[in-house]
Amino acid sequence: MHPLRRSLVVIIALSASGCALFETPEWARRGAGDEAYGKASAELAPIVSDRFEIGPDSDVVGEVQVIRAHYEDTFTDIARAYDLGYDELVQANPGVDPWLPGAGTRIVLPTQFILPDAPREGIVLNIGAKRIFYYPKVTTGESPVVVTHPVGIGREGWVTPIGSTTVVSKTKDPVWKVPASIRKEHAEAGDPLPARVPAGPDNPLGAFALRLGFASYLIHGTNKPSGIGM
Numbered sequence: 494m495h496p497l498r499r500s501l502v503v504i505i506a507l508s509a510s511g512c513a514l515f516e517t518p519e520w521a522r523r524g525a526g527d528e529a530y531g532k533a534s535a536e537l538a539p540i541v542s543d544r545f546e547i548g549p550d551s552d553v554v555g556e557v558q559v560i561r562a563h564y565e566d567t568f569t570d571i572a573r574a575y576d577l578g579y580d581e582l583v584q585a586n587p588g589v590d591p592w593l594p595g596a597g598t599r600i601v602l603p604t605q606f607i608l609p610d611a612p613r614e615g616i617v618l619n620i621g622a623k624r625i626f627y628y629p630k631v632t633t634g635e636s637p638v639v640v641t642h643p644v645g646i647g648r649e650g651w652v653t654p655i656g657s658t659t660v661v662s663k664t665k666d667p668v669w670k671v672p673a674s675i676r677k678e679h680a681e682a683g684d685p686l687p688a689r690v691p692a693g694p695d696n697p698l699g700a701f702a703l704r705l706g707f708a709s710y711l712i713h714g715t716n717k718p719s720g721i722g723m
Contacts, residue, residue, distance in 0.1 A: 578643030578722015658706035666692035
């Protein structure tokens, strides 16, 4: 198979059917000082990782962690620091103000992930969870691993197709060829767009783009990282 033609499976996540994506451990719900186990677990330095080894017969990777917010932190800051999505943090911390958590506020980091119910090969995009999972090929003698990152899935009303396809090309510093429908919409709002947006800080495709077998659909970077996971 051509190296660019990696498989891609797009699925609907558990959250789309109302199921929780993870369960906050009892020690994290109680608080760091309630019991010795809770205190030890919550006060460990958090591990930032996007790569996890998959255990035998395991459908879950990572562990839920807890940090204390600094006075200037927002959920978008914390999400970027720990490779999480904004919505993931909101769901894991009900009742906490995402724009002003407050100094010393306990923040649950949902860094435990349920692997999608899909073949563990190539790229799997879990729309409901707003996460992408990449399964590198396993070398003989090595354990399987998964690499995962939060993603944005476009604005409400834009439907992402569900199914299997392939990555047909990869582009560094892509040029955005603005669809006619988007140009029309912006023109009507008094914010006209050019037909092409070159690579750079104004390009919403970011620094890289993967073109898919689904016509007009890409997996790409962004020039607005605060919107990842929304």
